[in-house]
Amino acid sequence: MKSQQDPRSTRRAALKRLGATGVALGALGWGLVVPGSAAAQAGAGMPLPEENVADTLKRLFGNRPLQAAGERIKFEAPMIAENGAVVPLRIDIDLPMTKDDYVKNVYIISDKNRRPMNAQFSFTPDSGKAAVGTNIRLASTSDVRAIAETSKGVIYETRREVKVTVGGCGG
Template identity: 40%
Template sequence: MSEHRTAADVRRRDFLAAAGVGAVAVATLPRMAKAEPKDADALVAKLIGNAQPKDGKVRIQMKDMAESGAAEPISVTVDSPMTAADHVKTLHIVSEGNPNPGVSSWHFTPRSGKAEVSFRMRLAKTQVVRAYAVMSDGSVHAARHEIKVTISGC
């Protein structure tokens, strides 16, 4: 190769190097965005086993459209007397569109008073957020909420 490198060559090399970095960054994007409902399904199977979730009792309160997915308020309420004989044991919140489908799992006792939690969650894209309540008798109730996201927060 010639020892005479012109300014144009150097610029070309810099450009190629920079383009390479860019290409790597773009190539990693699909991995980041790889979050599908089936990942959520796999996690749910691990969390609740083969219980058949029933509708009702669980209510997700959340906006229908989020401007930013960085910290979106969510409240989940489960109808339950919260007595020793009949209470919610665990409440799982699962995301269908985030890189990690698990959001949080809350473990209640009769001393929790009511099965209700509020927090803020990240949202990578427009998706469905699900909540599963495991009752003390072993039954599972579930709810879903679709939320549109304009700016990713993951």
């Protein structure tokens, strides 16, 4: 019995140490686990870096301005989500979907999650209309943004505040 407990306790201690060394070493650890090519490819198997929302926006859009979407994006999100683990979202975009000018990407970004970038949806002119629905996890009460990027590079943004009663294990 004793011999069975020993490896378990050392493993627990090792995990604790790993946690204490912080983000920098953690990131290094991930770098070692992932082959270089996979790490370079965005979203290919590994979580995105933990960062704040300003960094996420900068990484995704650079210095391109975000325009207020106004009526162009219909974004349905609950005002109060009782369960942060399942927050239903629906995005309907009222922009032309022609061969030259269509909605290329739609992003869901939640400001207070540890990894704000939640999901990216890509459309083609064959989609007919850019509309998407999904469920996401929110760690705490936060603004959720729906951002649409057209093939011409124009970016529209809209946001809703979702109040979360019980956080869903932080995404």
